[in-house]
Amino acid sequence: MKCKRCQIPAVVALPSHHTAFCKDCFLVFARRLVERAIKEHAMFTFDDRILVAISGGKDSLALSWQLKDLGYNIEGLHIDLGIPESSPIARAYAERFCTVSEIPLHVIETAKLGLAMCDVKRRVKRPICSVCGQTKRYLFNKFAQENGFTVLATGHNLDDETSRLFANVMRWDVEFLSDQGPVMHAEKGFAKKVKPLFRLTEFETANLCFLAGIDYGYAPCPYSSKASFPIYKNLLADLEDIQPGRKIRFYDGFLKDGRQGFAPRGETSVDIQPCTTCGYPTSAGECGYCRLTALMNDEG
Ligand code: SF4
Ligand code: ZN
Numbered sequence: 001m002k003c004k005r006c007q008i009p010a011v012v013a014l015p016s017h018h019t020a021f022c023k024d025c026f027l028v029f030a031r032r033l034v035e036r037a038i039k040e041h042a043m044f045t046f047d048d049r050i051l052v053a054i055s056g057g058k059d060s061l062a063l064s065w066q067l068k069d070l071g072y073n074i075e076g077l078h079i080d081l082g083i084p085e086s087s088p089i090a091r092a093y094a095e096r097f098c099t100v101s102e103i104p105l106h107v108i109e110t111a112k113l114g115l116a117m118c119d120v121k122r123r124v125k126r127p128i129c130s131v132c133g134q135t136k137r138y139l140f141n142k143f144a145q146e147n148g149f150t151v152l153a154t155g156h157n158l159d160d161e162t163s164r165l166f167a168n169v170m171r172w173d174v175e176f177l178s179d180q181g182p183v184m185h186a187e188k189g190f191a192k193k194v195k196p197l198f199r200l201t202e203f204e205t206a207n208l209c210f211l212a213g214i215d216y217g218y219a220p221c222p223y224s225s226k227a228s229f230p231i232y233k234n235l236l237a238d239l240e241d242i243q244p245g246r247k248i249r250f251y252d253g254f255l256k257d258g259r260q261g262f263a264p265r266g267e268t269s270v271d272i273q274p275c276t277t278c279g280y281p282t283s284a285g286e287c288g289y290c291r292l293t294a295l296m297n298d299e300g
Pocket of ligand 2: 275276277278279280286287288289290291
């Protein structure tokens, strides 16, 4: 198997793109997919201050590496979730990578806010991933707003996006379908959010890390079996095996022809107002984060 661009032996085969690349050409290929995503969706410019959500996993490290390599003005934010089995490992990867790459890294420890996820899991009845996701979204948004960042970038890849889309379609969740996409514009107290890796599969971001020499590890969250998206990811992976390219066509088709059929957020019944306690946006009187904090403090 030869590299499609330069004809030397290839190291990565990409059936969905009907191609294969050597190390250098794969890195060019990945960079172009990210540049295309940024440009096509007007995600940000070199004037923006970009806050990257850095979990310590391969996607957030690949994203940070690529944006830094392209010359964007980035800083990282890591949220230490206080899960003994996985958080210290994830944090160590994030800190080591940012030190080596000379990317400023901010860390928020949820334990210091009374919200260590191991404690939250014991005390809250709701599914832990729902509470954890809500907490992370709140803290990223708040940090971006309070520290003058113009855009918040996350490492969601094509597999994340298509599995979420698949799940939303299976539920016909009109509100989420109207909102889903690689860009969410700033509005009503929400920072602008972008997903520059949305054209790369998980396999491709793993290869990007490996071939770019990024030291990434795997610290599986002990609660991850409770997450529902992996089920949809596995179904789509089976489909992709049979029909290479299906995932990107599913997602591109949705952005081009499907999404417009669903009402934009402003036309749905959800009314976004400032939280009565913290002032950040919510569809309830008091936001979920403030209610969680109050509950944990009451019981703590
Ligand atoms: Fe949080 Fe669930 Fe992810 Fe664990 S798997 S980090 S609990 S969202
Ligand atoms: Zn609040």
